[in-house]
Amino acid sequence: MFDALSDRLERIGGRLRGRGRISAQDLAEALGEIRTALLEADVELSVARAFCDNVAARCSIEELSKSLTPGQQVVKAVHEELISVLGGETLKITYASRPPTVILLAGLQGAGKTTTAGKLATWFKSQGRNPMVVAADLQRPAAVEQLRILAEQAGVGFHSFGTSPVEVVKNGVDEAVRIGRDVVILDTAGRLSIDEALMAEVKAISAATTPHYTFLVIDAMTGQDAVHTAKAFDETLALDGVVLTKLDGDARGGAALSVKYVLGKPIAFASTGERLGDLELFHPDRMADRILGMGDVLSLIEQAERTMDTAKLGESAGRMLAGQFTFDDFLEQMNQIKKMGSFGSIARLIPGMGKQLKEAASQFDDREIARIEGMVHSMTAQERQNPDLIDRSRQTRIAHGSGRSVADVAALLKQFKQMAKMMKSLGGGGGMPQMPGMGNPLAMRKQLQAMSQASPEQLSGLLGGTPTGATAPPPWAAQKPASGSKKGKKKGGRVTPPKGR
Amino acid sequence: MGMNAEMLLAAVDPTLLLVVFSSVIVLGGGAVVVQRRSGQRRETPPSVPAPSAAPVASTTLDHSSGLGATEEVVDPGDAQPLVVEAPVGVEAAAAVVAAPPTVEGSLQKSRGLFSSLRAARRLKAIDEGTWEDLEATMLRADVGVATTALVLTALKEQVKEGLISDDAGLFAGLKQQLTAVLDRTVRPANGELARTSSDEAVTVWLVVGVNGVGKTTTIGKLANRASNEGLKVLLAAGDTFRAAAGEQLATWGDRSDTEVVRGAAGGDPSAIIFDALQRAKAKNYDVVLADTAGRLHNKVNLVEELKKIRRVADKEPGDVTEVLLVIDATTGQNALVQARQFTEAVSVTGVVLTKLDGTAKGGVVLAIEAELGIPVRFIGVGEGVNDLLVFEPRAFIDALVGDDQLG
Structure with a gap:
């Protein structure tokens, strides 16, 4: 969600990198760009100003000038500052010693309180708790009904009895005590911070139930008003x-930064989808990484370590970098990845994933993997070991064998060969001595980033290896039709894959 | 803390590499295959936007061209x-509601913001602070960086040409600029x-x-x-x-x-x-x-x-x-x-x-x-x-x- 912001910082970084010496003016310009980027990401103005001042304090011009990568230095300073703002620990829920633990949700209309109530209940249930939701939004038509349905879907308790919100929440908590629910989530009506009557009401709700946690539900798309709203609710309810x-x-989510900055209260949870399970604890450090386009590397690694056979992977990675990656390795790898969960959700975590691929990942249908595997399985053992063997007639056979079209097979082959070649160049085995090798994680990341940001067609252009990708096109680039000329074409527009032999 | 990620990244490079590798193959290659299918219900997330199956070199965000053509016939049954x-x-x-609300009334807050700014400005001549205040006020109203810059540039031009020389003129000019933005649209x-x-x-x-x-x-x-x-x-x-x-x-x-x-x-x-x-x-x-x-x-x-x-x-x-x-x-x-x-x-x-x-x-x-x-x-x-x-x-x-x- 912070993609655009990271793109922007990336560009600033790129510009500074091109300079030999950094002047005060260069730095001021970079900071100006950062400020603009923050504002466009809906970071509140005064927060953006303060943020830039702090970043400036972290960058000394002398050190920037000495650095080979001044852009990286600035980005690093921004990163550090982001972490210090978003930072602190992930919120850990402490359950009340005398249950139930009461959680109050408040916020503007349409922020997503009712849905969040359902998701939170689901989350607590997954933590082994026995939650109940209480619908105290008597204002919006059918809000109670909505929560009742959500509770049913989540398989958690539901209660809504009474004529006023205060009465409803009191009854709800009493009922929870009576039937032994240990977490109670109170959904309240959306209200404007300037509506005094309604703010008094939510205060009364809070007073009647003394919640252990009071959460403000905020829409990530909120603009400059987020700070104002958060402050007003904090003054009334003392938010946790x-x-x-x-x-x-695709909102850039600057509101998160602003609210954290101004209130100093943690962002406890983040909702990342429409399903009841799409709510997770908010990880400030990961968010900062995401802002800088590093992807959610930590999540990816955690997942990988939990499920993958690293020894096996190391082996095939070695082969890959040596330029000997085969379809057998590919199959093995797909098996490992499948163990980690849905492919799309994994691919999405990859650092610096480009917009197109990311979108592809988020919409990815996992059954697709089976189809791709089908094609690979239709190859002979020899072909899998040596993809270069596969000529047109073998492609046709594979297509028949797997029930795909020849073009599908050709596309897979093309993709595979391009990636294999790129990996080889990454490993330094491609006869490019200037290439950063495995020893340099930063350069490595750049490579990965450049790679995953490219569209498949652009990948070939990246094979030259520099982070900017501005090198001479590889031999087969000439086969590409002129840019734009085939835009509207749907089927016939595919290039014939290079005959590799 | 952030460097943590880097260290870890260095440690598991092979894993990452492999995942990236497969992803690009599957997503890139797969898209070609998926593109022809359709079916668009939430229950079965289907069509991949196709990271351009058509060989277009430029990065285009428009995925609709490929998918829009999948005509669906609706079966009344x-x-x-x-x-x-x-x-x-x-x-x-x-x-x-007894008395219908008015635009004026409902925008009190924004108005307050601009008005207080005006009160402050009335005392001063146009200077750098004036511009900063104007900019801040517009940005705070979510007008956005680009539109704000557009309006301010036009105003500055008018000041330079001597068309605006005082605060009163500046605010009239601001109003005019903002209205002009809205007037360009047919309504x-x-x-x-x-x-x-x-x-x-x-x-x-x-x-x-x-x-x-x-x-x-x-x-x-x-x-x-x-x-x-x-x-x-x-x-x-x-x-x-x-x-x-x-x-x-x-x-x-x-x-x-x-x-x-x-x-x-x-x-x-x-x-x-x-x-x-x-x-x-x-x-x-x-x-x-x-x-x-x-x-x-x-x-x-x-x-x-x-x-x-x-x-x-x-x-x-x-x-x-x-x-x-x-x-x-x-x-x-x-x-x-x-x-x-x-x-x-x-x-x-x-x-x-x-x-x-x-x-x-x-x-x-x-x-x-x-x-x-x-x-x-x-x-x-x-x-x-x-x-x-x-x-x-x-x-x-x-x-x-x-x-x-x-x-």
């Missing part, structure tokens, strides 16, 4: 944290 | 069991919504937007407005995804004394629109006002679903004459992206700006109008059935900048 919703959109 | 709810027509009166008079010119067809107004902006509420208000104008309106509860969205619309139907066509929860929204059209045709309704589920504009399958809804609504006897995009005034710069994406998908004809009764300024509509030329048609200023006002550029800007004469 924030739940950030609609993070699966 | 696919229609859900439908419920037609008769209006109860009670509470309607209760929901009516039907009196908030009139277009209707079909054919005697045979049924007018369809489609209401779209992301989650939680107030689509259903807006429909309730629009229905009320249209019936007050003497139109016979049929509501189509096209949000079959969110729990109880149909019930919510039914309540609004009661309030505005309008009939609602509903389908089963989780059903095909296009089928409901289809049913509504048949019913409207049979019972001589003037307008079908169609609700849709909130959807984030970056979810390709949901946007595809919306395109399908529009296609179905446009089939005989339907004629989609308005596609209204509902935008929440608290939304920041993402509203611009929303407007862009929805327009690309379903040709938005107007914006309804909701929740202007709060502290949010809704300045992003300036950017939407400036960059996309989509007119704001209505503003939502409360939860009552009458809290929908025709958008008046001058009143909006006056309320934003303050309209009192300078002393």
Whole structure:
């Protein structure tokens, strides 16, 4: 969601990198760009200003000038500052010694309180708790009904009895005590911070139930008003944290930064999809990484370590970098990845994933893997070991064998060969001595990033290996039709894959 | 802490490499395969946007060209069991607010901001601080960096040319600039919504937007407005995804004394629109006002679903004459992206700006109008059935900048 911001910082970084010496003016310019990027990401103005001042304090011009990668230095300073703002620990829920633990949700209309109530209940249930939701939004038509349905879907308790919100929440907590529910989530009506009557009401709800946690539900798309709203709710309710919703959109989410900065209260949960299970604890450090386009590397690694056979992977990675990666390795790898979960959700975590691939990942249908595997399985053992063997007639056979079209097979082959070649060049085995090798994680990351940001067609252009990808096109680039000329074409527009032999 | 990631990254490079490797193969290559399939329900996330199966070298964000062609034929037999709810027509009166709200009143907060700025400025000559204040005020109102820069540049030019020399002139100039941005957009008079010119067809107004902006509420208000104008309106509860969205619309139907066509929860929204059209045709309704589920504009399958809804609504006897995009005034710069994406998908004809009764300024509509030329048609200023006002550029800007004469 912070993609655009990281793109922007990336560009600034790129510009500084091109300079030999950094002047005060260069730095001021970079900071100006950062400020603009923050504002476009909906970071509140005064927060953006303060943020830039702090970044400036972290960058000394002398050191920038000495650095070979001044852009990286600035990005690093931004990163550090982001972490210090978003930072602190992930919120850990402490359950009440005398249950139930009461959680109050408040916020503006349409922020997603009711949905969040359902998701939170699901989350607590997954933590082994026995939650109950209480619908105290008597204002919006059918809000109670909505929560009742969500509770049913989540398989958690539901209660809504009474004529006023205060009465409803009191009854709800009493009922929870009576039937032994240990977490109670109170959904309240959306209200404007300037509506005094409604703010008094939510205060009364809070007073009647003394919640252990009071969360403000905030839409990640919120603009400059987020700070104002958060402040007003904090003054009325003494918030314990924030739940950030609609993070699966493409809003840059500056509101998260602003609210954290101004309130100093943690962002406890983040909602990342429409399903009841799409709510997770908010990880500030990962978010900062994401802002800088590093992807959610930690999540990816955690997942990988839990499930993958690293010894086997190391082996095939070695082969890959040596330029000997085969379809057998590919199959093995797909098996490992499948163990980690849905392919799309994994691919999405890859650092610096480009927009197109990311979108592809988020919409990815896992059955597709079976189809690709089908094609690979239709190859002979020899072909899998040596993909270069596969000529047109073998392609036709494979297509028949797997029930795909020849073009599908050709596309797979093309993709495979391009990636294999790129990997080889990454490993330094491609006869490019200037290439950064495995020893340099930063350069490595750049490579990965450049790679995953490219569209498949652009990948070939990246094979030259520099992070900017501005090298002479590889031999087969000439086969590409002129840019744009085939845009509207749907089927016939595919290039004939290079005959590799 | 951040460096943590790097260290870890160095440690597991092979793993990452492999995952990246496979991803690119599967996503890139797979897209070629997937592209031809369709089917766009939430339950089965289908079509990949195809990281360009067509060999186009430039990065293009437009995935629609490839997918849009997947024509779907709607089978009427696919229609859900439908419920037609008769209006109860009670509470309607209760929901009516005594004195209709005004743009001025609902924009008090923004006005306060600009006015206090004016009070401060009146004491000084135009200097660097003046510009900074102006910039800050516009940015805080979510006007956006680009539009703010545009307006300020024009103002600075006028100051340089000597056309503006004092604060009074500066504020008049600001107002003029902002109004000019809105005046560039063509806006039907009196908030009139277009209707079909054919005697045979049924007018369809489609209401779209992301989650939680107030689509259903807006429909309730629009229905009320249209019936007050003497139109016979049929509501189509096209949000079959969110729990109880149909019930919510039914309540609004009661309030505005309008009939609602509903389908089963989780059903095909296009089928409901289809049913509504048949019913409207049979019972001589003037307008079908169609609700849709909130959807984030970056979810390709949901946007595809919306395109399908529009296609179905446009089939005989339907004629989609308005596609209204509902935008929440608290939304920041993402509203611009929303407007862009929805327009690309379903040709938005107007914006309804909701929740202007709060502290949010809704300045992003300036950017939407400036960059996309989509007119704001209505503003939502409360939860009552009458809290929908025709958008008046001058009143909006006056309320934003303050309209009192300078002393």
